[in-house]
Amino acid sequence: MAVKIVTDSTSDLSPEIAKELGITVIPLYVHFGNETYRDGINLTTDAFYQKLVQSATLPTTSAPSPGEFVEIFDKLAKETDQILTITVSSKLSATYESALKAKELSQSKARIEIINSLKIVSALGLIAISAGKAAKAGASIDEVINVVHSSMPRVDILMALDTLEYLRKGGRIGAAQALLGSVLKMNPVLTLKDGVVTPVTRVRSRAKAIDYLHDFATGFSQIEEIAVEDATTPNEAEALVERLSSKFPKEHIYRMKISPVIGVHVGPDVIGVSVLPKG
Numbered sequence: 001m002a003v004k005i006v007t008d009s010t011s012d013l014s015p016e017i018a019k020e021l022g023i024t025v026i027p028l029y030v031h032f033g034n035e036t037y038r039d040g041i042n043l044t045t046d047a048f049y050q051k052l053v054q055s056a057t058l059p060t061t062s063a064p065s066p067g068e069f070v071e072i073f074d075k076l077a078k079e080t081d082q083i084l085t086i087t088v089s090s091k092l093s094a095t096y097e098s099a100l101k102a103k104e105l106s107q108s109k110a111r112i113e114i115i116n117s118l119k120i121v122s123a124l125g126l127i128a129i130s131a132g133k134a135a136k137a138g139a140s141i142d143e144v145i146n147v148v149h150s151s152m153p154r155v156d157i158l159m160a161l162d163t164l165e166y167l168r169k170g171g172r173i174g175a176a177q178a179l180l181g182s183v184l185k186m187n188p189v190l191t192l193k194d195g196v197v198t199p200v201t202r203v204r205s206r207a208k209a210i211d212y213l214h215d216f217a218t219g220f221s222q223i224e225e226i227a228v229e230d231a232t233t234p235n236e237a238e239a240l241v242e243r244l245s246s247k248f249p250k251e252h253i254y255r256m257k258i259s260p261v262i263g264v265h266v267g268p269d270v271i272g273v274s275v276l277p278k279g
Helices: 015-021 045-054 066-076 095-105 121-136 141-154 165-170 174-179 206-218 234-244 260-266
Strands: 004-008 023-026 029-032 035-038 060-062 082-087 111-116 156-160 187-193 196-203 223-230 253-257 271-277
Touching: 004 066, 004 121, 015 023, 015 121, 023 066, 023 121, 029 260, 045 260, 060 260, 066 082, 066 095, 082 095, 082 121, 082 141, 095 111, 111 141, 121 141, 121 156, 121 223, 121 253, 121 271, 141 271, 156 206, 187 206, 196 206, 206 234, 206 271, 223 234, 234 253, 234 271
Parallel strands: 004 023, 004 082, 082 111, 223 253
Antiparallel strands: 029 035, 029 060, 156 187, 156 271, 187 196, 223 271
8 A cells, every 4th residue: 555645834845746646635724814714725834825805814824723634644544554644834833743643643554754854834845745746656755754754954945035024923033133223124935944933145136135045046966856935026026936957857846836825924024945865
């Protein structure tokens, strides 16, 4: 029986990619006051940003409950005896803890393994894709775990933002706090290091920020996959894909959308690139 892969909605996998690779995506939650939405299920990115602009207070986010993971594990256990879950960084969300608790609570006889990716957004997405491809090719759960552990230290991500205010208000700013306080209008570029948001640089314009992402990605000689993602600026993202496709095969460049849960923390004008170089 094939290994079943589970990840969470912060991976920004499209329904099409998830379906093609047989990956189950468990949604996190976005809360606008008393209104609660399942990330990407009953709240699309477009609808989220319309609500965000109109909302007087910043929405909040929360992880899936252990019970929701148990439900998924028990359902998948009817199809397989091997389940691998890859979650968002435990330093940014309680999702990993929920999955661990669910493993204890599950009554299924399947072998359930949980990996804390220490990544988020398309960096997590590329790890999940590599796992999904291995599972689809017939790899055992131990072989898929090896693929994930090989991908995790290699995958790299940069995200360009227009402002750090959303990260600051949401309490996820981490070491990027160092970029706050400039009197100049700057575009911060961030990465993840050891599972935490970390500053890379800041540049003087949006165009320069996108050039920085392009130069970062094309600095790799050979890649397995690349992901380009945006929240509300698809034309910019498509233009970046076109630029990158002059060096890398287009079929290895994924287009993703930043999920509402991430949008709460990064704001509407984020654009990001993740690269999984060849090992």
